[in-house]
Amino acid sequence: IDAIKYTYSLALLTFSFVIVMAAIGTGKTLANEDEYAIPKPVAIALFWLSMIEGGQGALVALQQTPPEQYAQSHPISLKNTKLAHDGDNMERFIVGRQFLVVLIIFTLNMCGAAIKGAAVLDLSKGINDVFLAEALAMILVTVNLGQLTAQVNAADCMLDFINNHFMLFSTYVSLGIEASGLLHSVYLVQYAFSAITGQPIETNEPARDGIKNALFWGRVVMSLAILGFSLAVVFDALIKGWTGMWEAVPSWAAMVIVFLVLLPFVGIMEGMQIAAFAVVKLDEEEYKNTHKIAYLNCQLLFAGKNLGRFLIGRQLCVCACMFVAARCFSINKSHEDIKAGETSFEASDGFQSFLNTGLLGAVVTTSLGCLIWRIIASSYPLMFLSNPVIYITIHLCLLLESTGICSASWALGKVHRSIAGFQPDEVY
Numbered sequence: 001i002d003a004i005k006y007t008y009s010l011a012l013l014t015f016s017f018v019i020v021m022a023a024i025g026t027g028k029t030l031a032n033e034d035e036y037a038i039p040k041p042v043a044i045a046l047f048w049l050s051m052i053e054g055g056q057g058a059l060v061a062l063q064q065t066p067p068e069q070y071a072q073s074h075p076i077s078l079k080n081t082k083l084a085h086d087g088d089n090m091e092r093f094i095v096g097r098q099f100l101v102v103l104i105i106f107t108l109n110m111c112g113a114a115i116k117g118a119a120v121l122d123l124s125k126g127i128n129d130v131f132l133a134e135a136l137a138m139i140l141v142t143v144n145l146g147q148l149t150a151q152v153n154a155a156d157c158m159l160d161f162i163n164n165h166f167m168l169f170s171t172y173v174s175l176g177i178e179a180s181g182l183l184h185s186v187y188l189v190q191y192a193f194s195a196i197t198g199q200p201i202e203t204n205e206p207a208r209d210g211i212k213n214a215l216f217w218g219r220v221v222m223s224l225a226i227l228g229f230s231l232a233v234v235f236d237a238l239i240k241g242w243t244g245m246w247e248a249v250p251s252w253a254a255m256v257i258v259f260l261v262l263l264p265f266v267g268i269m270e271g272m273q274i275a276a277f278a279v280v281k282l283d284e285e286e287y288k289n290t291h292k293i294a295y296l297n298c299q300l301l302f303a304g305k306n307l308g309r310f311l312i313g314r315q316l317c318v319c320a321c322m323f324v325a326a327r328c329f330s331i332n333k334s335h336e337d338i339k340a341g342e343t344s345f346e347a348s349d350g351f352q353s354f355l356n357t358g359l360l361g362a363v364v365t366t367s368l369g370c371l372i373w374r375i376i377a378s379s380y381p382l383m384f385l386s387n388p389v390i391y392i393t394i395h396l397c398l399l400l401e402s403t404g405i406c407s408a409s410w411a412l413g414k415v416h417r418s419i420a421g422f423q424p425d426e427v428y
Contacts, residue, residue, distance in 0.1 A: 005404025006411050013144050013408045016137035019120060020112050023132055028118040030334060031111045042111050049104045049146035052097050052170050054154030058162045059084045059093065059171075070159050073428050077163040083171055087205040095183055096174035098374075099366045102322060105142065106358045106365075109326035112138035113244065115334065135323050140405070143319040148312065148409035149416060157422035181219025182363065185227050186371040188220060193379040227367055230360035234329050236344050242335050244327035258328050263365070266321045267373030268393060269314055271384050274374050276301060276310075278381035287382050294385035300394050313397030316406055325369065329361025 023029050024042065031041075062081050071078050084093050114132040119125070131137040154161040161167075177183070194201045208216060237243045238254045245254045279287075279298055288295050301307055331338070333356045343352040377384040384390075400406075416422075 002407070005407040009144075009404050009406065009408035010411060012405065013140055016131060016140040017145075019123075019131050019137045020141055022120040023114055023118060024111060026120060028114055028120060028132070029111060030113045030115060030332065042108065045104050045108050045111070046142065046146040048170065049101065049108075049142070050150035051167055052100055052174070053147045054150030054161050055080075055167045055170060056094065056097055057151055058154045058158035059090065062158055063090065070428055074159045074163045076165060076168060077159050080162045080168050080171055083168070083175075088203055089175060092178040093171060093174045094374075095186070095371060096177035096179075097170075098370050099177050099183055099362065100170075100174055102325075102366045102370065103359070103362045104146075105319070105322040106326040106330060106362050108138060108142055108146075109135065109323050110330065110358060112141075113327070135327070139316075139320050139323050142323075143316050144406060144409050144412065147315055147319065148406055149412045151315070152409055152413035153417050153420075153422055156424050157417065159425050159428055160420070160422040181222050182226060183223060183367060183371060184216070184219040185223035186367055186375060188224075189372050189375045190379075193375065197379065227363060230363045233331075233344055233355055233360050234364055237331050238328070240337065242331050242337060242344075244330060244332050254328065258325075259368075262321060262325060262328065263369040265393075266318065266325065266365070266369040268387070268389065269318045269321070270370045271373040271377030272390060272393065273311065273314065274377040275381035275384045276307065278378065279385060280307075291382045291386050293388055293391075294382045297385050297390050297394065300391065306394075306398060309401040310394055310397045312406055312409075313399070313401035316400050317397055322365070325365045326358060326361065329364060330358035331356045 020042070024031075059081065062077075063085055067078055067081060084090055112135060114128075114135075118132050119128045120132065123131075150161075190201060234243075235255070238245065238258065239251045241247075241251065243254075245258075249257065276298075279294070280302065284295060284298065301310060331344070333339075338352070338356070341349075343349065344355055347355065
């Protein structure tokens with residue numbers, strides 16, 4: 001059965017990759033409808049995505065490993081871990097890296113999103129609609145090549161995976177994004193839960209002095225202003241129908257779908273991973289009677305190989321949701337109103353070009369659809385897992401994994417490991 005899954009998954013991935021490249025190469029996407037472009041941005045984005053997806057798992061797992069054990073064999077890995085594990089840098093890295101992941105997926109959506117009526121390779125309208133118009137091909141390429149393959153190898157070959165300067169560069173970029181204050185608004189949630197529970201926020205650094213405190217809260221205020229403006233732009237675009245939201249969906253329904261269904265669902269998926277790894281360390285007798293729904297969810301999640309299967313299905317689900325979010329939050333520069341010269345809030349053409357990049361949509365998705373939910377799950381893992389919707393979500397993820405649609409990542413992982421010469425960490 002596994003061989004069958006590997007075969008059809010690889011065939012489907014190859015087919016999807018060919019379709020995406022054909023659309024990009026013939027100018028059938030929103031990014032290059034006016035001029036044909038070679039698919040270099042897609043290759044760079046996928047490579048970078050794979051690096052930070054696998055790199056995060058490696059950096060988190062290596063926190064408990066003494067650096068002297070790999071200082072000689074992996075000098076660049078040592079630089080990575082020293083930087084990421086210094087003080088509270090691991091938390092900062094995760095915040096910055098999350099925005100980078102969302103931004104890369106938004107970029108991939110822009111590069112692979114087909115223009116209206118796009119058709120390639122003389123395929124039937126139905127196939128073009130499913131794989132191009134609905135972005136299934138781009139989703140499969142992204143989740144297999146840009147996420148799961150890297151995560152498979154990084155799980156067993158952590159030291160080899162991050163022993164390169166590009167991962168070190170990515171760590172600096174992630175820390176730089178966090179330091180900019182762009183996402184500092186999410187820390188308000190952290191402080192709110194600390195106040196509610198009466199538990200101090202865990203930190204590996206001394207208390208901030210007056211200047212650092214002023215800089216921190218100044219960035220929080222700036223981040224709130226940016227988030228507010230980003231929401232205003234997104235609301236305006238959704239109301240005017242300027243986004244990639246399906247034409248049949250009215251504006252009011254689009255608002256409901258995006259903010260009451262899509263973002264909470266993405267948040268649940270993001271928080272479940274954090275909560276699961278927090279609860280797995282607990283004795284189930286501690287919460288069996290006090291958190292019955294959480295107990296039932298954990299019984300399903302931790303049965304047999306379900307946790308690993310859930311994580312694979314979850315990755316596919318999150319990736320698909322991110323592409324939908326990119327579609328809903330990014331302004332379609334090909335819209336007739338945009339081409340006619342209309343702009344958001346009567347902005348200049350130059351500023352409208354900036355809004356069209358989807359950067360503000362990435363801010364909304366990262367803040368409201370990812371980081372806030374992660375903080376809640378980290379603070380209250382059992383309460384988070386007490387949501388009945390999570391039981392259905394686990395089954396959905398297990399169902400997606402059982403289809404074998406992402407089995408190609410295991411085969412590609414073996415090929416990548418062989419080419420790169422990766423060795424299991426136990427070797428070192």
